[in-house]
Amino acid sequence: MQKLAALLADARKRAGLTLRAVEAKTGISNAYLSQLENDKSKEPSPLVLHKLSQLYRISYAATLQAAGYPLPGRAASASTLAARIGPTSAEEDNALVEYLDFLRSRRTKER
Helix, strand or coil, rough: HHHHHHHHHHHHHCCCCCCCHHHHHHCCHHHHHHHHHHCCCCCCCCCHHHHHHHHHHHHHHHHHHHHHCCCCCCHHHHHHHHHHHCCCHHHHHHHHHHHHHHHHHHHHHCC
């Protein structure tokens, strides 16, 4: 669950929102949000996670997975990366792919 706490705190900060602003937009109390971000609340409901995923513009699947909900037939790595970096433009997507290709080519040269 610490993974969920870090994911939510990071996503909120990247969105530039305070706990009170999130409360105003989602109806989820700022006290509960604080508990989620500090890993004090266990088993948050999928509805709460859905509201936060939508507001923060992060992957709902990755958020569910970070909370420990099983996702049949889903690859974790892509959704986790998307959740960590948030939405990207087409230009950013291309730059990320180029950089990943560069990193992988360095790795093969080192072997």
